Amino acid sequence: MNDPIHVLTLFFFNIVLVNTPLLYGTVGEIVVEKSGSLDLGVEGTMAVGAIFGYLAGCAANSLLVGLVVSFLAAGLCGLLFALLTVSLQANQNVTGLTITTFGLGLYFFVGKGMGERWPAMTSADSLVKGFSALELPLLSRLPILGKVFFSQNGLVYLGIAIAALVWWYLNFTKTGLRLRAVGENPGAADSVGVNILLYKYIHLIAGSGIMGLGGFYMALYMSGSFEGSNCWINGYGWIAIALVIFANWCPLLAILGTLVFGFFNTLQIYAGPLAGAFPGALGWLNVIPAQLYKALPFLITAIVLVASSVRSREGSGQPAALGLNYFREER
């Protein structure tokens, strides 16, 4: 039990297991922000994806249905955002925050309304199976690394695959490069014939959908047990917004960032066991207050934000037109 290597392996295993929803949220928000929209509705979007994905997945007893429905439900939040900010020129900050308020309101309303009819995850065995560990051949036999990275559930691999795919899309495809042009300078993109409206709509929907998958992951991780006071997403949406900045709007760095933020996130739970397993080297972990670990992702991001603004803007991945609405007649 108290074998130090075992504790350490479990700690790193949990960093990946617990924090993968952050990766989904972050990659989704990167897609959205690259189109020039600052969507502060990640928390609400993930909540909507989570609850509808879970309920549909249970009803159909199918992981795939859960994934698709969570993507679509969250995508609808993105569509709403696009409708209001792209077509109707509403303020992005206010719209995003309202999506969070609305999404969380809907989450609790649906969850509480289900009452006794709330399905237990054990009743849908394909969800349980879909979330159980999938050991990759050969790789999973590696010491420590095999357990940490190659014995995770399928949704972890899916998340990493999506991150890699989005990275490739943004950097090496024509549409991806055009998308970045839309986020940097929509006026210029428009003048060479890029359909700004279409690009923004599609990427807001797709990005929000990816966030929704993260919500669905969270639902499965929480074994689908609904609590009236705490949402499953539990602030992950806000951390994802922070992580986008930390990762400098790059999906591959987002994987790394997820591990870094996840490290602190998981440390608050594992501080005790780690200090017990390595009393000499890590005994001080017990003294650090848990709240510091919770605050660290935000604190680090705040420092990154300030530091990157103090330095010149060279090399920043932040789209130049982030948060600004595009109005053609003012081009």
Add this chain to the structure above:
Amino acid sequence: MKNHQPLFHVVKRDHAGPGNQALAYVAAVALALAVGAVLLWVQGVEPITFYKQMLTMGIPGSRYPWRAVENFVRLFVPLLITSMALALAFKMRFWNIGGEGQFIMGAFWAGFAAMKLGDSLPRPAMVLVMAAAGALGGGLYGVFVAALKVRFGTNETLLTLMLNYVALYFLQFFAETKTDWNFFLDPESARPKFAKFPPNAQMITVPIGPFNLNLSLVAAAAICVILYIYLNYTKRGYEISVVGDSPNTARYAGMKVGRIVIRTIFLSAALIGLAGAFHVSSAGILSASPTNDVGWTGIVVAWLAKLNTAGIVAASLLITVLQFGCQAASAVYPSIDANFANLLQGVILFTVLAADFFTRFKLVPRSGKEMAK
């Protein structure tokens, strides 16, 4: 080449009549209630009876109706002050979404003053000291973001957002750490629990018949009047709107934009801190999550009201009725709670945001000639 031109131009309107605006609001609230009614009906709750419960807020027929009004005021005052303060920042196009953090800092420092000085100062002095501590705590927490924005162009939306959580966990650290030096906690309790403030640190109430008037309501009303005058009839207020409309114009006119931003954000954050101080001194105790989401809801209110002072009073009343009403009605309907208010709030704001478009822009059909091109 085929030409895909939409059938309409979108053109900016000069201004829209107030009649249209009012109509948009009535429509928004009606639509929200209608959407809510459908959802309630799906859940098996009779919408009309529920709405009756919600809008009367359980006050008639209650055994202590005045108590309910007092609780309503306690919910209303922090939201009103916070919304006014946020509108001040938004007028300048400074995206202060750090209301939560500034509120928490205000509450924390007011609580600090209460625990340290509560036994040695008389009540009126104590309430004032708490208000000052809260305003200063909140103000400083906001103003350094403004300074960074002015000096380095730091993105204030994201930075204030991050600082909300830093403040939250800072407060939670004091809420959950049981040690000798932590004077915030109740020494009697074995588990960490905030101690009640000394009696002198509780907000003054003036009994009017059966109703105890919370003085923070009077203060909030005074703040509204003063801010209205400040924004509309003083040079400084005028400077805020010029900077908001165009910082370059302000610069050409010789205004010191940086100084105006810092001054205004300090005022905005200090007012939010003050709201936090009022909240804890009315409650008589700190809590680990004191804000009741006013930092977020305040943004909704300010936007609903188009940053207009009288509008903010009306909108924060409306939102408080929704929230307090849903809480009251949830006593009868267990499956519904204050979150239903958030849902309604969301639909109202979505509708208003959509309706705004038609007051700011108009659609002009393309002429036939243009189409033929």
